[in-house]
Amino acid sequence: MNQIDYARLDRDDPLAHKREIFELPNDTIYFDGNSLGALPKIVAQTVNETTREQWGNDLIKSWNQHDWVNLPTIVGAKIAHLIGAQSNEVICCDSISVNLFKVICAAINAVGSEKRRVILSTRDNFPTDLYMVQGVESFLGQQRCELKLVDEAELVDAVDERTVAVLATEVNFRTGRRLDLQQLSQAAHAQGALMIADLAHSAGVMPIQLSQWQVDYAVGCTYKYLNAGPGAPAFVYVSQRHHAKLKQPLQGWFGHLNPFAFEPEYQSAKGIRQMLVGTPPVISMQAVNAALECFNDVSLAQVRAKSMQLTHTFQQSLAAQDWSSDFELISPSHAEQRGSQLSYAHPNAYEICQALIERGVIADFRAPNYIRFGFAPLYNQFQEVERAIAILADIMSTEAYRDPRWQTRSTVT
Amino acid sequence: MNQIDYARLDRDDPLAHKREIFELPNDTIYFDGNSLGALPKIVAQTVNETTREQWGNDLIKSWNQHDWVNLPTIVGAKIAHLIGAQSNEVICCDSISVNLFKVICAAINAVGSEKRRVILSTRDNFPTDLYMVQGVESFLGQQRCELKLVDEAELVDAVDERTVAVLATEVNFRTGRRLDLQQLSQAAHAQGALMIADLAHSAGVMPIQLSQWQVDYAVGCTYKYLNAGPGAPAFVYVSQRHHAKLKQPLQGWFGHLNPFAFEPEYQSAKGIRQMLVGTPPVISMQAVNAALECFNDVSLAQVRAKSMQLTHTFQQSLAAQDWSSDFELISPSHAEQRGSQLSYAHPNAYEICQALIERGVIADFRAPNYIRFGFAPLYNQFQEVERAIAILADIMSTEAYRDPRWQTRSTVT
Known part of the structure; x- marks a missing residue:
């Protein structure tokens, strides 16, 4: 018995009008915006115009005429607005991984010593966060940098006088669990350490308050909930407190x-500009600039409210199915404790994910046996939840996922 | 008296047919392809299609369906073909600056020691090359990395047993002077050092033979003579000899x-893939992939021959003018000793450059008093040289460059 009135939820949705600003394929329910956001119509136009008009016609003159040279700070200031930072604290450039390297080194330069050399993170942080620390470690030597990993629940208590920085991702990429960045920041500062936040699964969907939470450094990407396109340039935040002595x-x-x-x-340039390295990727940068317009008339409080309602509705809807006990929710069961995704463990997770995709419900698989459903409040609808659960119910009741094609795994993302 | 038959040179040009594959604005003579290459028509199509079809319609599935995941190596292999390297020695990623950091560190990891810690370069190398070494130096400390600068002419003799690597740009960005990478590579190896080449002003226009010259590492960009768009992803080459112990x-x-x-x-991944860092910028990467098709039916020997003929023709044509003595050629006077550009010093270089741009001849200014003319053999024509010199002659005879608007300098590129 399912008493959820999906149509009514959509009618009452204050963000319902945003869906039409995206290009979404027909017959597809896209629950993978946490991996790659959908294409905003304005981005397709902007990319085409930047290519044909700005590059093709105005050529080298565009660095001045179209202010290409200032795009990293222009775009950075718009992102700052979405993550509770000051305009001059954020710049758009490079990848998350490269930006992680900058802020890890900046933290070591700021407070590191032979005694204080530990970067403290979590065992199941997104791998690139750990790899980048390992790179610094092997380059500088363990007398200057040492990665220490603990479980998420132990993070706050593990900070001590040897800690250079806590490096934590707000929303866990596998489980969707949300860490309390403010609490972590306080724990770090209490021990003279710094706080580095990875906002990959947060920016554009979580009500982040970097200034208020006194986060020292942060990185994030623009191709998930910010919808700027595959591999679009990332961003990096450095609190104004650190600008004067910033060194990377x-x-x-x-x-x-x-x-x-x-x-x-x-x-070095003054302030955040010194986080720039090479020539900015202009076409991609204009794509980010345009994609951010999607947030012009919405508040992140609205976005977060719908996100929680979407995950809650999906969770309730799945729980009402008679096969639901085979799906183990590995995300926190309360919406406020998680980001905008739900992850379920199932012995046949990979095959079920393939069967869903074949039927137009795009979710993704994460080893060893998780299906992730990501919810993008700007374009996902409650009636998509209803249809997705109906399709999943059909797959489970007919055992359609037991298909020899899916015995060999080939998915890369 | 000017006896050059420009029209005939164009008629005899085996690359003349390539111009039509580019979008070039009317009434513009574009001699700045050494800064930002022109837009190939196929790139405009590809960028639009990648955005609308691959991202917009196929969404996350494109990582497999359109092989996004292998773009860095696919594109790298095509670039390898243009720089005399093996397919598995080149990968497309990040910016030149970030790639410089990787190869400088890789060289230090390969042969560095407390005794061998010098990165040897030239005083007038492109600044980012020097800045990146200075970054490594300040991060690792001078006991592991020390930048030493000499004049170009002293480079070969300056290599000694303290040298980790020679870091040299084949074509000087200001003067256009070509360095002999093979000779530098031999000089480095004779002292147990390694050779790092910057191909920013070479790739796509110089007949580079990295394997034959035994260059160890190289970096280069795709937005100049490779025409992949402003800030397009760069490339990095690592000789197969170093793959087994590669570490960055x-x-x-x-x-x-x-x-x-x-x-x-x-x-680390095996081979060149370990030079990758973050998620590849897919749309830009597809732009590079498409731009490289422009080289499908041409040989670099043809490109180099036309490039030399273009610079020679321009030089001769300018030398025949009665005001030519005010222009001091700072590029080498023989075409084979320079890249695909000519630089002239003139006391009013900035103003003359602005007057040229206003009249549709796009060249660029470099401090303190140089005008650079870049020649792109795939689209520049000999009759453009004729028209540009005529326009320049008019500017000089009327002193049109003495315009109060150009008293304040605002050009950034």
Whole structure:
């Protein structure tokens, strides 16, 4: 018995009008915006125009005429608005991984010593976060950098006088569990350590307050809930408190105080600009700039409210099925304790995921046996939840997932 | 008296048919392809299609369906073909600056020691090359990395037993002077050092032979003579000789042996893939892939021959003018000793450059008083040289460059 009135939820949804600004394929229920956000119509137009008009027609003059040279800070300021930061604390550039390297090194430069050399993180943090620390570790040597991993629940208590920084992702990519960045930041500061936040699964969907939470450094991507396209440039945040003494080793010409003077000695730009390295990827940067317009008339409180309602509705709807006991919810059971996703363990998770995709419900699989459903409040609808659960119910009752095609796994994302 | 038959040179040009594959604005003579290459028509189509079809319609499935996941190596193999490298020695990723950091660190890891710690480069190398070494230097400390700068002419003799690597740009961005990479490579190896080449102003226009010249590492960009768009992803080359022991600190998840296993310990991919860091910028990467098709039916010998003929023709044509003595050629006077550009010093270089741009001749200015003319053999024509010199002659005879608007300099590129 299912008493949820999905149609009514959609009618009452204050964000319902946003769906039409996206290009979404017919007959597809897209629950993978946590991996790759959908295409906003304005981005398709902008990419085409940037390519044909700005590059093709105005050529090199566009660096001035279309202000290409300032795109990283223009876009950064717009992202700042979505993560509770000041306009001059965020810049758009490079990938999350490269930006992690900058902020890990900046933290070591700021407070590191032979005694204080531990980067403290969680065992199931997204791997690239751990790999980048391991890279710094092997490069600098363990007398300057040492990665220490603990379980999420132990993180707060594990901070001590040897900690350079706590490195934590707000929303766990596998389980969707939300960590309390403010609490972590306080725990770090109480021990003289710094706080580095990874906002990959948060930016654009969680009501982040970096300034208020006194987070020191943060990184995030724009291709998930910010809908800027596959592999779009990432962003990096550095609290104003650290601008004066900021120092990171990726000293490229775009981070120079005066790049077009072409001086042989590096002198860092003031403030956040020194996080820039090479020439900015202009077309992708304009895509991010356009994608951010999707947030013009919405508040993140609305986005978060709908996100919680979507995960709650999906969870309730699945729980009402007679096969639901085979699906073990590995996300926290309360919506406020998780990001905008639900992950379920099932022995046949991979095959079920393939069967869903074949029927137009795009979710994704994560080893060893999880199905992840991501919910993007700007375009997902409650009636999509209803249809997805009906399709899943059909797959489970007919055992359609037992298909020899899916005995060999080939999915890469 | 000017006896050059420009029309005939164009008629005899075996690359003349390539111009029509580019979108070039009317009434513009574009001599700045050494800064930002022109837009190939196929790139505009590809960018639009990648955005609308691959991202917009196929969404996350494109990582497999459109082989997004292998784009860095697919594109790298095509670039390898243009720089005399093996297919598995080149990968497309990040910016030149970030790639410089990887190869500088890789060289230090390969042969560095307390005694051997010098990165040897030239005073007027492109600044980002020097800045990146300075970043490594300040991060690792001078007991592991020390930048030493000499004049171009002293480079070969300056290599000694303290040298980790020679870091040289084949074509000087200001003067256009070509360095002999093979000779530098031999000089480095004779002292147990390694050779790092920057191909920013070479790739796609110079007949580079990295394997034959035994260059150890190289970086280069795709937005100049490879025409892949503003800030398009760069490339990095590592000789197969170094693959087995390759180690660089930017250890991101895309450089992992098995990225989608999401293991907490970094284990590097085999070969060139370990130079990858974060998620590849797909739309830009497809742009590079398409742009490389412009080279399908041409040889770099043809490209180089036309490039030399273009610079020679321009030089001769300018030298025949009665005001030519005010223009001091700072590029080498023989075409084979320079890349595909000519640089002239003139006391009013900035203003003359602005007057040229206003009249549709796009060249660029470099401090303190140089005008650079870049020649792209795939689309520039000999009759453009004729028209540009005529326009320049008019500017000089009327002193049109003495315009109060150009008293304040605002050009950034």
